[in-house]
Amino acid sequence: MTTNDFPRLSTPAGPVPAVAPSWNRQRTSQMPSHRYRDVYSRVEVPLADRNWPSRRLVQAPLWVPVDLRDGNQALSEPMDPDRKRRFFELMVKMGYKEIEVGYPSASRTDYDFVRLIADTDIAPEDVTIVVFTPARRDLIERTVASIRGIRNRVVIHMYTATAPVWRDVVLDKDRDELRKLILTGGRDVLELAGHLPNVRFEFSPEVFNLTEPGYVIELCDAMTELWQATPDRPVILNLPATVEIATPNVYADQIEYMHKSLARRDAVILSVHPHNDRGTGIACAELAILAGAQRVEGCIFGNGERTGNVDIATLALNLHAQGIDPMIDFSDIDEIRRTVEYSNRLEIHPRHPYVGDLVHTAFSGTHQDAIKKGFAEHRERAKTEGRPEKEIEWRVPYLPIDPADIGRSYDAVIRVNSQSGKGGIAYLLETDYGIELPRRLQIDFARRVQDHADSTGLEINAPTLLELFEHNYLQRDADVIDLLDLESLSHDNTTTTRVNVRIDGSERSGSYDTIGPVEAVTQLLGEHGISIDVLALHQTSLTAGADSEALTLVEYRDAKGTRWAAGKDRSILTASVNAVLSAACSSARLATS
Secondary structure, X not given: OOOOOOOOOOOOOOOOOOXXXXXXXXXXXXXXXXXXXXXXXXXXXXXXXXXXXXXXXXXXXXXXXXXXXXXHHOOOOXXXXXXXXXXXXXXXXXXXXXXEEEOOOOOHHHHHHHHHHHHOOOOOOOOEEEEEEEOOHHHHHHHHHHHOOOOOOEEEEEEEEOOHHHHHHHXXXXXXXXXXXXXXXXXXXXXXXXXXXXXXXXXXXXXXXXXXXXXXXXXXXXXXXXXXXXXXXXXXXXXXXXXOOOOHHHHHHHHHHHHHHOOOHHHEEEEEEEEOOOOOHHHHHHHHHHOOOOEEEEEOOOOOOOOOEOEHHHHHHHHHOOOOOOOOXXXXXXXXXXXXXXXXXXXXXXXXXXXXXXXXXXOOHHHHHHHHHHHHHHHHHHHXXXXXXXHOOOOOOOOOOOHHHHOOOXXXXXXXXXXXXXXXXXXXXXXXXXXXXXXXXXXXXXXXHHHHHHHHOOOEOHHXXXXXXXXXXXXXXXXXXXXXXXXXXXXXXXXXXXXXXXXXXXXXXXXXXXXXXXXXXXXXXXXXXXXXXXXXXEEEEEOOOOOOEEEEEEEEEEOOXXXXXXXXXXXXXXXXXXXXXXXXXXXXXXXXX
16 A cells, blocks of 8 residues: 555544553544534433333334435435325335325425325325424415315324524524424414314424423423323324434433323324434334334335435334234335335445345355255255245244245345355255255365356356356267267166267277166276276256256266266266266366376
8 A cells, every 4th residue: 555545534643542452453533523522411311210121022113104205305306296106105005004295385296295195095094194394384274285185094293393403503492482483383283173083193393312301391291282182182292313313222211201201191102203324223213112112204215314214114124033023014025125216216225124135145155055054954844844934933044034025036045256155056056957066066166166256256147157067067078088879778687788989089889787877888988098986976957948957966086086077968877977978088188188
C-alpha cells in the first residue's frame, strides 16, 4: 500500500487507551465522536424494574404495513396509481388485516387512492384502512373527506412531533403550546369523524423515543380521555423510534414504561413504529413486543426514510423460524419480492434476510458438506417416520428455515466457487444430474474443480460442473482404445465373455471363461501391455438431457498411482466396460507423457 491509497482516510494514530488489554491495539481515531451525546443524557429512561428480559415471543402482533404511506414518502419516484394498487392487492392476498393506505391531504394521488377503496371492492370487509394526517384542521378535514363512503373499518392516524429538539427547532412551541395544538387536533378529529361508527383513532407522538417520558404519558392519557377510549372502541397509541438513537434494550425499557404507566390501558392498543438508523430496527421491534407492544407498523422488506422502517417481513419470518405462526403468508416470497420491487422501483439486496437471492446459498465447503448431510438425514428421517418431508421437524445445518416454506427450490442452496468443497460439488451433481460420487472421488474431483475456480475466478454452475466431470473422467480417445464388440454367453453353467477392441489401430480380441466383462476387458488389455487394476466399481445414472444413461465410476490403480475414470451407455454392462477403457486411455496417455 502506498501513502496515496485512500487519500481521504486517516488511519487512527492516537494513543492506545490505557485501559485496553494487551491484545487490543486499536488506537484513538480522528472521528469527531465528542460532538454527540449518549441517549441517557438526552432523555430520561425511568424504568427500573424490567419484566421484558424474562418474557418470550409466543404470538404474532397485529402487523400494519405502512409501505403505501411512509414507504411511499421515501421513494424518489412515489408510486403511481397502478403500482400502489398492485402493492395493496399483494398485502391483502398475504393476509394483512390493517393497512395504512396513504396521506390523503398530502397529494392528489393519495387522496384518489383512498377514494378508489371507497368506490370499489378492492378492500375485503375484514381489512381495516388507515389514513394519516397531521394535527391541523384543514388537513384533517381533507382526510375525513377522503374516507367518506368506505364500508370497512377505518383508523384516522394523527401525529405530531413531540421531542425537545423538534419543539424548539421545527415547531417553535413549548410543552404547553404543543399540548394545546395536539388536543385541538384531537378535538377536530372527534368533531369531524367521532360520529362515524366504523372509525377509530390513532395518535403518534412522533420522535417518542427522544421525548420526556412524563410528557408523553401526559399527552397520551389526554388523547385517550378526549377520544373516549373504551375496550370496545380502543385508541391506538403509536410510539415511534422515529430516529434510532440507542441500543434496542433502551427502546424496550421505554415501551414497558408506557405499558405500565398509561391510563385506560385496557382501552389502548399499544403500537410501535421503529426505524433503522442504527441497523437495529428488527431487534427494537422484537424487544418492544416483549415489553408490551401489541401492534407493529413497518414496511415489507423495510423501505423507508434514511435506512428504512422496520422490516415486518423479516420480523414475521423470524417468528416462523421459532415455530410461531406469523399470521401472514410468505409461501411465494419471490412473487412478493417482484411486486415490492415493481412498486418501489428499488432492488432488494441479495443478502436481505429470507428474500435475498443468496440467503439460502452456501459457497463455503464446510457449510456445503453440512447442508448435504443435513438433507440426507432429513430424507432418511422422513422415511423412517413414514411422513412427508415437509411435515417433519426441520434441522438442516445453516438453513434456519426450509426454503420450500417460502416457495424456494433447493436448486440454489449450494453453489460452487473457489471457496467450495467436495460436499457442495457432490450435492450439485447429485441433485441436478443424479450422479452420486463416492467419497474418494469427491475428494479427487473437488481438487480439479478448485483448480478451475482458482484459474477463472468465477462461480461454477451445475452445467460447468458436469462439463468438468466429463472432461476429467469420461474422455476417451477412440483412436487409442475403442470397444468394437462385447458378448457374454452362458452354456452348461459356464459364462464365456468375448471381447473385441481396437488398440492403436489394431484389433485385439479374446475369449474368457468364468469371468465377467470387466475382468475380461482388463485381462485383454493387460495381454497387450496396458495394465490396470480395478479397485472399486460404482454404478449410478446420468440424467442430463432427454435420455437417461447408466454411469459407471471406476477406481483403478496403474503404474502411476490410483485414479478414477467413468463410462456411460444405455446398457449398464457396456457402461462398465467403457469405464475400464476410459481408465486404460488415461493410463496410456500418462505412460507416454
